[in-house]
Amino acid sequence: MPYEVSTPVFEGPFDLLLHLVTVDQVDLYEVSISRIVDAYLAEMARMEALDLEVATEFALITAILIELKCRRLLPGPGDVDMDEEVAVWEERDLLLRRLLECKTFKDAGALLSRLADRASASLPRTAGLEERFAHLAPDLLAQVTPEDLRRAMGRLVAHRPRPRVDVSHLAPISLSVADAMAVLRERLAPRGQVTFAELTADLDDHLEVIVHFLAILELYMEGLLELEQAAPFGTLLVVWVGEGVAASAAAGLPARSSLS
Amino acid sequence: MSPSEQARVVEAVLMVAAEPVPPGLLAELLETPVGQVEALCHRLAESYRTEQRGFVLARVAGGYRYQSHPHLAPFVERFLLDGQSARLSAAALETLAIVAYKQPVSRAQMSAIRGVNVDSVVRMLAQRGYVEPVARDSGPGQAVLYGTTDLFLERLGLDSLDHLPPLGDLVPGPDVVETLEAGLRAD
């Protein structure tokens, strides 16, 4: 292998975050995005030519920082005080855990490298079979068919790396809005009305909460439910007005026409 | 068979073996309990050390094999000329570490830890024979789960995965945790 490609400074957003926090001692929540952008533009200016990968990395990290800030600005699932406090702490702890995990494996990688270096000082005997024993070797082709060869060749040809768009910074969404709509129909129809906090109480992931919120907006647009909130950041009440309500506990609520 | 005859057989067999030879196989050949084979190999390795041989009897990837003495690496390297396997990048090493300590593990899990896409790195590690698919996730999607290979153990000079330094030793110290915590202060 003639050379190894290595990104000049940072390998991924965690790498950058680790660097920012441990080396530069930046407070992620307090620092202004523009300061990070400045730091990154300076970093890129030192490079001889604009590297698309690094530029992408830079955009990605900015996106992550914005995401961090946004997450913090999202209202907590419950009423003001304790729940919100706990949610912020949990979110922060989760990020801290991920950074620590990333750092741990970074160090583990360096350790493997040291082990491999040490081991490579002592090389194995590979001479293998002496020709006088050649006739004793088992027939390795006993189970192999010409078709196996064709497939092996096919794998080699197919496995050429191709350029691809890195979407790893997009958090995997396990639940689609459509899924959440179906779940909400099932849960809301028999109950009639329920607070948003109750609906999302069993969700650990912020993203899932957001998906549920979007699903509620969709259902609202379809005229299947009404939303009531007494004050900003107050309790959000979700009222089912779609079909199937008549038989449920909310039978007493007046039917409403679609708003869409 | 006398112990010294047994030792001769072990020497002869290891000389033609292309891979580490498990003690169980030697035990069958010598019609001797495995424990005795282990003791025999131990004594043999010890004798090479005291005789200051240019080779060693190493225990790697669950078996025994002959290797050159590490002190003589400069000569062996000059002799072999064609460079050994290319060095791995930091990214590849980190990914390999995740597989080593978390196996069986999916690419999505590796990506989650490293915060970057690992597809091409995993493909490269598989091509070099350091990792391989070992199972499929039972959950939805049935993701391919990866584990490390015997070649990985051989390259690291480890007898088994149990001999990897414990991950607990690598967890960042309190000073690093404190710095990170301060950096992530929520208010």
Added chain:
Amino acid sequence: MSPSEQARVVEAVLMVAAEPVPPGLLAELLETPVGQVEALCHRLAESYRTEQRGFVLARVAGGYRYQSHPHLAPFVERFLLDGQSARLSAAALETLAIVAYKQPVSRAQMSAIRGVNVDSVVRMLAQRGYVEPVARDSGPGQAVLYGTTDLFLERLGLDSLDHLPPLGDLVPGPDVVETLEAGLRAD
């Protein structure tokens, strides 16, 4: 370097060598006259004999190499019959496929396609008689080119290479071919 240090270097180098090592090469490595190397190897071989080692230092094909002791052949034979895995590794199958479909092909070309060093795999395939050197590249370096053997055809039940299943729909797009060819040209 003292004679005993020189002996250690010789032991280390011969242990990792895949082919018999010419004394001239050892002399270069030790920066010592060839005559002295010959005497050194002679003494080493003698010492293995008196110590009743399971291996011998043999002079074959113009060089020195370690071999199992002829008296222990029955054990070595049993080891080879019982202990060898009878399955072709994925790496060996891929390499064999390349030789089958691309012959005559150099080791550098095989390495370029597989993305890893193929030396030991090719040596194994040649030892088993499935591939063999068939020509030399006319370009600089005159690399050895490999092809498959009659034994290979026989074991696969093929009359001739023309009966290999056509790659047909496996043929990659022009961009991939270009990448591959660029890789092949680079050696």
